[in-house]
Structure formats: C-alpha cells, structure tokens
Amino acid sequence: MCRWAAYRGDPLYLEELVSSPAHSLIEQSHCATRAKTATNGDGFGIAWYGDRPEPGRYRDILPAWSDCNLKSLARQIRSPLFLAHVRAATGGGTRRDNCHPFTHETWSFMHNGQISGFERLRRPMETMLDDELFNARSGTTDSELLFLLALQFGLRDAPIAAVAQTIAFVEGLAENILGSVLLRFTAAFSDGKSLYAVRYATDHKAPTLYASPLAKGYCLVSEPLNDDGDAWQEIPDGSAVIVSADGLGITSFQPEKPAATRPEPLSIPA
Template sequence: MCRWLTFRGDPTFLEELLFVPEYSLIHQSLRARRGATTTNGDGFGVGWYGEREEPGLFREVLPAWNDSNLRALAHQIRSHLFFAHVRASTGTETMRANCHPFVVGRWMFMHNGQIGQYEKLRRVIDNALPDELYAHRHGTTDSEAIFLHLLANGVEVDPQGAMEKTIRRIEDVAKETGLDSPFRMTTAFSDGQRLYAARYSTDPDPPSLFYRQDEIGTLVVSEPFGADEEGWQPVGPNSFLLCDPDGNVRVQPLTV
C-alpha cells in the first residue's frame, strides 16, 4: 500500500521533509519498512496551501524517487500546511487522476489502504454520490470515492462525524453485497486551517499511523523517519486526530 505525510506548522520548504530526513518519504517510496509493499512507485503527488484559499497540486505517474520536477518544486515551495503521497496501486490504473492528493474546492484528501473487493462495490458506492459531487469523480480509485462521500456527509460541519458516516456507509454496502473482505485505511484531510487524520480497519490490522510535534509544527506520517521511533506517537486503531490552527493535537476514538 501507499506511504504519506502531512505537515502543519511554521512555513517550511517541502524538501526539508520529503528528501532530507533519514528514511524520508522519498526513501520510503523505494524501501518502506512498515507498508504492505516495500516499493511505492505507482505515481506520487504533493498538495500545499499558499496565499490562495484552494491548494496547489502536483501529481505524476513516475516514481517519486526519479522525478526531477518534484525535487525542483520541493526546493522552491514553502508552506504552512502540505500533503505528500507515494502510491502503491491496489488494482486501479496508474494514471494522474488516480494519484493523491485529491482536491475539491479548499478541501484536500489522501489515503492509504483498501476497501476489500472494491471492484465489486464500486458501482454501488459511486451511485450513492450526489450528482454535484460525482462531477468531481475523475479517477477510478476507492480513495477518491471515500473523499467524495466524506464531502457529501458533511465534512464542512462535522469532520469526525462525516468520517464515521462514510465508514458506516461503505461497511453497509459491503454487507448488502455479501462481502466480508477487510476495509483498512489511514486518511488525512484538511480545509487549509485544520488538519484531520483517521486510522481505521474492520479487522485487527489497520495500516500504521504516527504523529510528532516539535518546534516547527506537527507531522502525521504513515511511518516514522529515522532509524528509531523516538519522539513519534502511534495513533491507535480506530482513532481520529485533529490538529487545530494553534497546533494543538487531539486524538479520540472513532464511533462506528
């Protein structure tokens, strides 16, 4: 599966977190230690908030470790809140529209995990989207579908409640279809002010998720940088994380 990171804090050049650390995200794109797959080479993306309300976005189907444009952009772009994602496909095509992050308006979203047997559920899940949000369905991934359902379920008003409604809806569809494959995920999403993340699974094996706070801000990652995990806090299974505009972090249970 995929690896990702998100940062909120003092404006920081993207390269400081994408390339510089030991076991950085770019290192993880080649040699992940905690992912279901070691190599995450099916495209990548970065999204960042700047002076405009809507985030900037750069996505490509090349492996992240071999893209000179990513390195050049990361050297120049500085942001107080940004996402980065390296993709390992779970069955959908390798194309730009399937690379993370996804953006609708000021909201940005990325995901690691899989809806079990998604190919058998995709039509029902897509049909449940309102027409105005289905117009934003550009790719074929379960990740983008989760994002659009999150928007449909009221993320503007109640981000955690919207995530819980989305999880319940996907689980209901699977039960109605008679499928029992695990639904596993970590997600991050933001409106440019607050940062949210969730870790969830229908079985005891959710994808890993950690966070760390230091003098420059808050990092939430699929797996820690560095040879050890000192200073990194694991996010427990079936949990929801909020980082507010003042940098305060709260982790609480998902009620599903």
C-alpha cells in the same frame, strides 16, 4: 500499500518531509520499512496551501525517486500545511488522476488502505453522490470515491463525523452485497486550516500512522522519518487526529451509521 506524510504549523519547506530526512517520503517510495510492500512506485503527489483558499497540487505517474521536479519543488515551496503521498496501487490504473492527494474546493485528501470487493461496491457507492460530486470524480480509485462520499456526508461541516458516516455506509454495503466486510483506512485530509487523520480497520490491521512535533508544528506520517524512536508516537487503530492552532489532539474513532436515505445535496458557499 501507500506511504504518506502531512504537516501543519509554521511555514516549512516541503523538503523537510519529502526529501531531506534519512527516511524521507522519497526514500520510503523505494524502501518502506513498515508496509507489506517496500516499493511504492506507482506515482506520487503533493498538495499545499498558500495565499489562496484552494490548495496547489502536483502529481505524476513517475516513481517519486525518479522525478527531479519533485525534489526541486520541495526545496522551493514553503507552506504551513501540506500533504504528500507515494502510491503503491491496489486498484485503479497507474494514471495521473488516480494519484493522491485528491482535491475539491478547499479540501485535500490522501489515503492508504483498501476496500475488499470494491468493484462490486463501486456503483452503489457512486449512487450516493449528488450530481456535483459525481461529476467531480475523474479517477477510478476507491480512495477518491471515499473522499467524495465524505464530502457528501458533510465533510465541510463536521470532518471526523462525515468520515465515520462514510465508513459505516461502505461497511453496510459490503455486508449486504458481499456478505462480509474488510476495510482498511488510514487517511489524512484538510480544509487548509486544520489537518485531520483517521486510522481504522474492520480487522484491526489498519495501515500505520505516527505523529511527531516538527519545527513549530506537527507532522503525521505513515512511518517515522528518522531513527529517533522517542520522537514518534504511534497512533492507535481506531483513532482520529486533529492538528489545529490549538495543537494536536487524539480521540477514539468508530464508524457512525448515516441516515438511511441519501444526504441532501450540500450548498456551496459563494
């Protein structure tokens, strides 16, 4: 299982999540405490928003703890909204285009979880994509494909509903093709304005998710960045989180069955 951290609020140096805290994301890359595997050394990535609509991004296949460039960038880059991820691969090779976060236009996405039986579901999942989104796929992970499916189902217009439809679609495929469903999904995603997260699993064993105020904003993390237990709120399984200019909100989350036919291709704003 992977570990990740995200922030939205007044501009903050990336190092405040990535490298400075006692249990920073880099520390979690070789010593995670609330995951099945303590080591997350199959690459890392950061995506951050600045003066342009689309996010900047840096990814590599090195373990996060061994990349001096990551520490240098995290110390220098200041952003009001960013996502950072360290990977423990459950599928897909250790290569740069399999490292999170994934980006498309203004959107960024990172994921911790898995789809059981993904290799048998991959092709029918891909057939739901229109040509633009199919051609945008560069890696081989279930995470990237979930992101592109969410875009297909309307992520630009209704982010949480699009993710609910995506998960319901995958669950339906698994039931029909495999005869059983096991999907675990804890993800963060953003359009550069708001930060969203979903924690959900069919077996109610979703990867962990915590929230806490930080500076003049909020951070969402796979596990707390320090030992101050009172500062961290665990987000329940079956929840969606939205961090916006209005603050942090938590609502219940359930998959929502999409239309039986493929969604119409989405128009791209000029």
